Amino acid sequence: MDAAPGHLDDLERLFEAQRDASRCGEPASWAVRADRLRRLRGVIGANRAAYAQAISMDFGQRSRHETELLEVAHVLDGIDHALAHGQRWMRAAPRAVGWKFWPGRAALLPQPLGVAGIVTPWNYPLDLSLGPATSALVAGNRTMIKLSELTPRFGALLAESCAREFDANELCIVNGDVEVARRFCRLAFDHLLFTGSTAVGREVMRAASATLTPVTLELGGKSxxxxxxxxxxxxxxxxxxxxxxxxxxxxxxxxxxxxxxxxxxxxxxxxxxxxxxxxxxxxxxxxxxxxxxxxxxxxxxxxxxxxxxxxxxxxxxxxxxxxxxxxxxxxxxxxxxxxxxxxxxxxxxxxxxxxxxxxxxxxxxxxxxxxxxxxxxxxxxxxxxxxxxxxxxxxxxxxxxxxxxxxxxxxxxxxxxxPFGGVGASGMGAYHGKAGFDAFSHMKPVFSQRRFHPVSWLYPPYGVRAERILRMIARR
CATH class of the missing domain: 3.40.309.10 (Aldehyde Dehydrogenase; Chain A, domain 2)
Structure with a gap:
């Protein structure tokens, strides 16, 4: 999608389509997630030279080698890492419970949040868009990416190349001006990741608060x-x-x-x-x-x-x-x-x-x-x-x-x-690797109760047995 001020309604339509797709049917299986990651890897591989040229033209001059080193290689490493470990990250993680809850069992079940929004700055437009997208996709989410208006050539090329391999319900690229960015940040995403300045990060957080959208903010600072x-x-x-x-x-x-x-x-x-x-x-x-x-x-x-x-x-x-x-x-x-x-x-x-x-x-x-x-x-x-x-x-x-x-x-x-992330004025939350999977997942606590369990002894009407059990539980 090449959004412009006259196409703001398309932004809402695309978001609604992704949200509807994320809420119907089963959560994305590992086969679906791996396929999306491999397609993303293929898009980068097929267009890496063109991406570097477009980024250089947007800047006026930037070395192809620098783009390869700092952006392309970094994103590909992240995709390969996700492909190698993502299936294991998806598994329910058992959690031990104290004797008071025996013989029940507990686990954390990772689930996709739904629709992830990613707002990308101009300085590393490939890495800071497709890097977070890797985290969102391995976690099973639908993903929308808003690129900076200061990298229009790269933005148009990324939108075109991704549209050839991805349905807009899976992954879509949004280009446009500041007003498009403002509208983008007001969408009711299930998670929003913003990379940019601290000043703009405050505006993003205010916009997201209206829909109670959780945010990851990767900001700047005087390092x-x-x-x-x-x-x-x-x-x-x-x-x-x-x-x-x-x-x-x-x-x-x-x-x-x-x-x-x-x-x-x-x-x-x-x-x-x-x-x-x-x-x-x-x-x-x-x-x-x-x-x-x-x-x-x-x-x-x-x-x-x-x-x-x-x-x-x-x-x-x-x-x-x-x-x-x-x-x-x-x-x-x-x-x-x-x-x-x-x-x-x-x-x-x-x-x-x-x-x-x-x-x-x-x-x-x-x-x-x-x-x-x-x-x-x-x-x-x-x-x-x-x-x-x-x-x-x-x-x-x-x-x-x-x-x-x-x-x-x-x-x-x-x-x-x-994990990569800031603290205080330099940001909140983190991503990359497992940290990115966790950021774009809901870790749902699940307690599994057995057919027979001693908690039933504490059901009313209360009597002598309940008194004894409560005294035992309260003992330190």
Missing amino acids: PAIIGPGITSDADFERAVARLIIGKTFNAGQTCIAPDHVYLPRAKQDRFIASARRAVRRFYPALPDTPDYTSIITDQHYARLGALVDEAVSQGATAHALADAAHDAARRLFMPVALTGMNEASRVLREEIFGPVLPVLPFDDLDEVITRINNAPRPLALYLFERDRRRIERVLARTVAGGVTLNDTFMHVGPPQL
Whole structure:
């Protein structure tokens, strides 16, 4: 479906059709779910090159290799994991009951919720649409996906390719403007998953509250990175900086889990800038002509990044160009920049950056970093580069984040065995793998009573036997 403001009635019609289909007949068997997952895998396999090209055109420039690595491979891994384990996830899970309920038995029976709604952002349009869809489909749900209006070429292609393999009652793609997105979020889904900014997440939650739709919110946040005192050798420091820089420059920093800013020992600040420049030159040696560096998605986003840097500099910060090339406004190529000496009131320290601008914040004691992180909204990710086990355990124990990668960036999001989600202002709920199956399932408690059971001794009329049993039950 290619929804537009003039076709909002089609949105309601499609939802009603999926809801009716989800409520008639038996829940989807494993054979049906596996078939849907295999068809989804086939759609991606047949169109992966075209998807990468469409995404690159929507951005202005994005590497095919980056799309393959960060989107296609990740979704395919998730589908393969679901195919390998989904049938086992579907089984009723026995639960032990206390002696008071013997000889009865209990279990949790996973059931599809019905119709899942997925609202996708523009920065990783393939992964953040079909990744959640994998979770919804393996759980046996019908699924509707609303794509961002900022990726129209990819949106049209995904809608067309999915329509060839899926009935609209199973899986349908919705494209359209902000008004379509608002109407989409007001539909009475059985579960709604939104990925995007914290500000829009609040609006989504308000819209969903009108229909009591449960939500999973994957939001943003200022994810900190820490280079700890235990990174002492030259090799370890160079490696830490390179891994941090690649996490910041993948997709030109337009990633919800990108390191937003970095804390490091005060004496290593100048060394960090020099190492960061070497890393940028190594990863992108032909800037601005390399096809491997991603454009900023729109002129508005490009201008916002420039304004953040300009404001920080006007308030006393120093901007360190990490590339030898200048910004290219015509192609929206914003070169990586590090900032030092920032004023605490700078917007770059308060707002999510979502671009290749990296504030560098020196510290004298690791505990002051922990305090700063805990005084800020809970981040979606936290990255710690450290070799000392006691320091690692201290940071892990005393901070709360959606996920953590030690001595690298991004990696905690890759394995389908790990849930992905935020906490507090960075989101609620999680998905990927079994966590995604659970998020889109109702775990129905089922108690099975036997023909003869001692509870019947407590039926009225009450007498001496009931008194004795109640005294025994109340005994501690």
